[in-house]
Amino acid sequence: MATQLNPSSSTTTLISPSSFNQQSVKSISTKSRLVFKTQSNFNQKKQFELKSSNGSPLNAVSLHDGAAEKPLAKETVVLPEQTETNLSVTVVGASGDLAKKKIFPALFALFYEGCLPQNFTIFGYARTKMTDEELREMISRTLTCRIDKRENCGDKMDEFLKRCFYHSGQYGSEENFAELDTKLKQKEGGKLSNRLFYLSIPPDIFVDVVRCASERASSKTGWTRVIVEKPFGRDSESSGELTRSLKKYLAEEQIFRIDHYLGKELVENLSVLRFSNLVFEPLWSRNYIRSVQFIFSEDFGTEGRGGYFNNYGIIRDIMQNHLLQILALFAMETPVSLDAEDIRNEKVKVLRSMRQLKLEDVVVGQYKGHSKGGKTFLGYTEDPTVPNDSITPTFAAAALFIDNARWDGVPFLMKAGKALNTRRAEIRVQFRHVPGNLYKRNFGTDMDKATNELVLRVQPNEAIFLKINNKIPGLGMRLDRSDLNLLYSMRYPKEIPDAYERLLLDAIEGERRLFIRSDELDAAWSIFTPLLKELESNKIAPELYPYGSRGPVGAHYLAAKYNARWGDLAGDD
Numbered sequence: 001m002a003t004q005l006n007p008s009s010s011t012t013t014l015i016s017p018s019s020f021n022q023q024s025v026k027s028i029s030t031k032s033r034l035v036f037k038t039q040s041n042f043n044q045k046k047q048f049e050l051k052s053s054n055g056s057p058l059n060a061v062s063l064h065d066g067a068a069e070k071p072l073a074k075e076t077v078v079l080p081e082q083t084e085t086n087l088s089v090t091v092v093g094a095s096g097d098l099a100k101k102k103i104f105p106a107l108f109a110l111f112y113e114g115c116l117p118q119n120f121t122i123f124g125y126a127r128t129k130m131t132d133e134e135l136r137e138m139i140s141r142t143l144t145c146r147i148d149k150r151e152n153c154g155d156k157m158d159e160f161l162k163r164c165f166y167h168s169g170q171y172g173s174e175e176n177f178a179e180l181d182t183k184l185k186q187k188e189g190g191k192l193s194n195r196l197f198y199l200s201i202p203p204d205i206f207v208d209v210v211r212c213a214s215e216r217a218s219s220k221t222g223w224t225r226v227i228v229e230k231p232f233g234r235d236s237e238s239s240g241e242l243t244r245s246l247k248k249y250l251a252e253e254q255i256f257r258i259d260h261y262l263g264k265e266l267v268e269n270l271s272v273l274r275f276s277n278l279v280f281e282p283l284w285s286r287n288y289i290r291s292v293q294f295i296f297s298e299d300f301g302t303e304g305r306g307g308y309f310n311n312y313g314i315i316r317d318i319m320q321n322h323l324l325q326i327l328a329l330f331a332m333e334t335p336v337s338l339d340a341e342d343i344r345n346e347k348v349k350v351l352r353s354m355r356q357l358k359l360e361d362v363v364v365g366q367y368k369g370h371s372k373g374g375k376t377f378l379g380y381t382e383d384p385t386v387p388n389d390s391i392t393p394t395f396a397a398a399a400l401f402i403d404n405a406r407w408d409g410v411p412f413l414m415k416a417g418k419a420l421n422t423r424r425a426e427i428r429v430q431f432r433h434v435p436g437n438l439y440k441r442n443f444g445t446d447m448d449k450a451t452n453e454l455v456l457r458v459q460p461n462e463a464i465f466l467k468i469n470n471k472i473p474g475l476g477m478r479l480d481r482s483d484l485n486l487l488y489s490m491r492y493p494k495e496i497p498d499a500y501e502r503l504l505l506d507a508i509e510g511e512r513r514l515f516i517r518s519d520e521l522d523a524a525w526s527i528f529t530p531l532l533k534e535l536e537s538n539k540i541a542p543e544l545y546p547y548g549s550r551g552p553v554g555a556h557y558l559a560a561k562y563n564a565r566w567g568d569l570a571g572d573d
């Protein structure tokens with residue numbers, strides 16, 4: 001905690017370092033002095049180990065007007081100095097799929113690693129009637145210990161479960177949130193309270209929950225933050241509307257828009273690779289890079305999530321957020337520092353330099369039923385949760401362009417699909433041909449075979465590899481193509497934390513670097529919205545592809561149009 005002393009009055013205001021926003025910066029430079037105190041109860045060493053390192057104080061300034069205009073949010077409250085704090089995490093939608101699969105297990109992993117403060121309480125909130133015991137029983141089924149850390153696992157689980165409680169309520173009921181507030185206060189036992197709400201619910205009830213939580217269950221003494229799950233709207237208008245509605249109750253600095261791909265280890269490593277190795281950054285431009293590819297594929301269909309998916313489709317589900325966020329990190333200029341605002345400022349700039357996506361640069365597909373090895377896989381429209389005349393794309397490929405000096409003319413190809421032949425997510429950087437290549441004749445006519453390619457495999461089997469050309473040992477001169485390979489499982493046998501662990505920890509610490517700012521979101525939607533409207537108003541029929549295949553052939557023509565080939569289909573991985 002930091003104590004901000006205001007010389008013009010005798011007021012003492014407590015500010016957590018994490019809520020140290022632009023307003024705080026201004027007030028320090030003009031009239032205040034700032035003294036930091038270490039946060040009590042945190043195991044700093046452990047935090048540092050797990051957390052994506054930043055290390056520098058949160059003093060960058062957002063270039064985004066909205067963040068600066070807000071009054072200093074509810075995070076900053078006048079109160080007598082207190083040393084003991086309590087963290088309360090309320091998972092709203094606790095009975096749901098994401099809560100069970102990801103959020104509770106991630107909270108347990110943080111507890112196991114010693115990354116949660118000494119005093120913490122976890123609440124589940126949903127309409128389903130459940131007792132505390134029933135919630136614990138439900139959570140305990142999904143908790144696991146890391147493979148490399150099984151000792152005391154049972155004891156740790158029991159200890160964790162004792163801190164978990166449940167409150168059943170309606171999402172739009174202020175009264176029910178006031179009841180939650182009473183329970184939270186009981187558990188906080190008069191300590192300074194920091195409250196984190198995780199909205200793991202369908203998006204149409206986000207605003208109701210934020211209204212009730214902020215009016216009736218926000219902290220009166222510490223900070224209140226809200227993690228919002230995607231989707232953040234369906235297009236520019238609905239996203240803008242959602243942001244405006246959320247901002248009636250929360251300041252931008254209290255909103256943590258999660259994109260779990262930003263918490264993935266290899267995505268975190270992208271900036272390290274670029275900015276801490278001399279060899280890559282000089283090549284990172286149109287001068288050396290011929291195309292960049294962002295590929296996401298899943299080997300299963302919508303299976304039960306059709307109700308949500310059919311209203312969004314693959315472009316909104318994966319491209320506009322996960323792949324575009326990775327693209328922005330890949331293509332941004334060097335930020336001034338690793339501070340959240342510096343990084344997000346650079347991401348916004350690159351997103352705003354991008355051309356709006358055009359229909360002729362997009363291919364959409366939808367999987368159809370397929371039988372293989374005596375097993376039948378249902379097509380998308382045969383899923384009982386999907387209307388049988390649906391034309392929602394389950395696959396899309398797109399060519400995007402960044403109109404700035406660094407990337408002029410370089411195609412950024414994206415491909416995302418469900419029910420394909422494999423599950424993978426990767427970034428592929430294809431370099432240009434070597435000019436006047438002395439070994440041209442050894443490669444034959446296909447010079448593409450000789451180009452270098454850098455691959456960051458986000459999942460599964462995290463790896464970074466660089467394809468190079470080398471001589472095959474022997475008396476002759478025969479060339480080969482090999483991989484310089486950093487395979488994480490070989491180099492780092494330790495289990496990699498789940499993306500949700502990193503993101504939850506960051507939200508608790510007030511680190512916003514991996515969360516999406518509202519102006520980033522606006523810029524992202526403006527690239528995709530015209531295309532989405534055109535696809536929908538013209539009812540463009542998707543190209544059908546068999547379940548378990550490599551997707552529509554149209555994707556190959558799209559890449560060929562820009563003189564590229566999909567690296568994942570080259571067969572040499």
Ligand SMILES: NC(=O)C1=CN([C@@H]2O[C@H](COP(=O)(O)OP(=O)(O)OC[C@H]3O[C@@H](n4cnc5c(N)ncnc54)[C@H](OP(=O)(O)O)[C@@H]3O)[C@@H](O)[C@H]2O)C=CC1
Pocket residue numbers: 093094095096097098099126127128171199200201202203205229230231308
């Ligand atoms: N599941 C996943 O893998 C991912 C999910 N997300 C996002 O996370 C959020 C939660 O996802 P998920 O857990 O799958 O969602 P669920 O459909 O499981 O919903 C979560 C909870 O919300 C309540 N709920 C569901 N539908 C309604 C409704 N129509 N009106 C009011 N309450 C409802 C239910 O609780 P109760 O009835 O007890 O109140 C349910 O248990 C969503 O925004 C989703 O888009 C993002 C990435 C991945």
Ligand SMILES: O=C1O[C@H](COP(=O)(O)O)[C@@H](O)[C@H](O)[C@H]1O
Pocket residue numbers: 260298317425
């Ligand atoms: O956000 C989403 O992501 C999942 C894929 O996440 P991963 O971490 O398992 O790769 C995807 O299945 C889902 O459709 C989408 O909403």
